[in-house]
Amino acid sequence: MSNSFIPYGRQTVTQADIDSVLTALRSPFLTQGPLVPRFEQLLSSTLESKHTLVANSATSCLHLSCLSLGLGRGDLLWTSPITFVASANCARYCQADVDFVDIDPSTGLICLNALEKKLTTAANNNTLPKIFVPVHLAGTSCNMADIYALVKPYDIYIIEDASHAVGAKYQGLPVGNCSFSDISVFSFHPVKIITTAEGGAACTNQPHLYEAMLNLRSHGIIRDEALFEFPSPGPWAYEQQHLGFNYRLTDIQAALGISQLSRLNDIVKERNQLLSNYEFLCKDLPITFLNIPKDCYSSVHLAVMRLLDSDSLKHRAVFNGLRSAGIGVQLHYLPVHLHPYYRSLGFTEGDFPHAEEYSKSSISLPLFPGLTLSSQRHIVSTLAALLQ
Numbered sequence: 001m002s003n004s005f006i007p008y009g010r011q012t013v014t015q016a017d018i019d020s021v022l023t024a025l026r027s028p029f030l031t032q033g034p035l036v037p038r039f040e041q042l043l044s045s046t047l048e049s050k051h052t053l054v055a056n057s058a059t060s061c062l063h064l065s066c067l068s069l070g071l072g073r074g075d076l077l078w079t080s081p082i083t084f085v086a087s088a089n090c091a092r093y094c095q096a097d098v099d100f101v102d103i104d105p106s107t108g109l110i111c112l113n114a115l116e117k118k119l120t121t122a123a124n125n126n127t128l129p130k131i132f133v134p135v136h137l138a139g140t141s142c143n144m145a146d147i148y149a150l151v152k153p154y155d156i157y158i159i160e161d162a163s164h165a166v167g168a169k170y171q172g173l174p175v176g177n178c179s180f181s182d183i184s185v186f187s188f189h190p191v192k193i194i195t196t197a198e199g200g201a202a203c204t205n206q207p208h209l210y211e212a213m214l215n216l217r218s219h220g221i222i223r224d225e226a227l228f229e230f231p232s233p234g235p236w237a238y239e240q241q242h243l244g245f246n247y248r249l250t251d252i253q254a255a256l257g258i259s260q261l262s263r264l265n266d267i268v269k270e271r272n273q274l275l276s277n278y279e280f281l282c283k284d285l286p287i288t289f290l291n292i293p294k295d296c297y298s299s300v301h302l303a304v305m306r307l308l309d310s311d312s313l314k315h316r317a318v319f320n321g322l323r324s325a326g327i328g329v330q331l332h333y334l335p336v337h338l339h340p341y342y343r344s345l346g347f348t349e350g351d352f353p354h355a356e357e358y359s360k361s362s363i364s365l366p367l368f369p370g371l372t373l374s375s376q377r378h379i380v381s382t383l384a385a386l387l388q
């Protein structure tokens with residue numbers, strides 16, 4: 001048993017990953033070379049989407065997704081309050097407004113009853129969102145078939161925030177195949193399932209959305225003369241037709257991603273095994289892990305447990321106890337609407353009570369490939385002592 005600090009999550013970088021990156025560094029292209037489209041093709045075949053676009057972060061992908069769907073001033077985007085702030089911020093980048101749908105505390109995912117009620121009210125008040133962003137918390141897919149059935153009759157677009165869910169399945173098919181959404185977004189930040197240091201991907205089956213995102217990823221510039229608005233003055237010409245960004249991923253990062261992606265199945269299997277170990281070791285403790293619905297194969301980005309019969313004081317005491325024992329627990333998440341920025345937009349305590357209750361009882365235990373069973377035992381015995 002080591003005395004060093006155990007983080008809640010961290011990357012695994014193998015010699016093969018390092019070799020792949022070194023090869024890219026010695027190649028003619030550090031960026032805008034062949035490894036980026038290669039990584040995109042491999043992601044498309046793994047995630048079973050027609051098109052995949054990679055970018056320098058999932059946040060950038062969420063922004064591009066919103067723009068490709070035409071989100072703008074006066075529009076509304078709904079998401080979960082239990083997510084990373086980027087799921088909501090993407091709307092604010094487009095001058096659109098944000099609202100939230102409360103969660104089901106047993107899964108941490110959007111509550112379908114709350115969604116149905118909110119849709120009915122919004123339809124009556126003419127305040128329906130243009131985009132709905134379900135979040136696959138901890139790598140477990142939301143109930144996408146039912147979400148699609150509820151949301152699509154109102155012509156609302158769906159962006160899956162699948163940042164946690166690379167390698168996850170829903171109804172036996174990979175998250176990212178967009179059967180029940182317009183776009184699915186993934187993150188390759190080092191704490192996530194596979195990494196490119198910074199990086200993200202957007203999958204879609206709709207060519208026009210892919211083309212729009214591709215264009216905006218690189219300044220809104222067009223190089224195909226056939227699409228020019230003005231006659232081409234020469235072979236050097238390109239046209240900027242929209243205000244785009246530099247959201248590109250480099251070939252160095254794509255090299256890392258390609259190598260990491262080849263281990264995806266093993267990584268997700270190990271994460272599932274680590275979660276089962278925790279569930280077994282904790283079976284007599286007054287805690288519960290997030291419920292994973294039967295038709296989901298989770299990528300287990302996080303091992304979120306909830307304290308039963310607890311209150312904020314107890315939650316904080318357990319949290320502090322674990323941290324001071326060198327166990328890097330984390331809260332995923334403080335509800336987005338309670339951040340000062342969102343409070344300044346009018347949200348307040350009590351707006352989404354299930355999310356608030358969830359955040360007062362949840363703790364993410366360390367989980368990453370290579371975490372040993374003896375470390376897990378140490379973590380659980382430390383937890384057990386704190387719960388006495």
Ligand SMILES: *Cc1c(COP(=O)(O)O)cnc(C)c1O
Pocket residue numbers: 056057058059060083084086087135161163164186187188189198199200
């Ligand atoms: C990590 C994360 C993001 C943002 O990912 P980046 O690649 O860091 O931009 C967005 N949404 C969720 C739910 C996340 O966990």
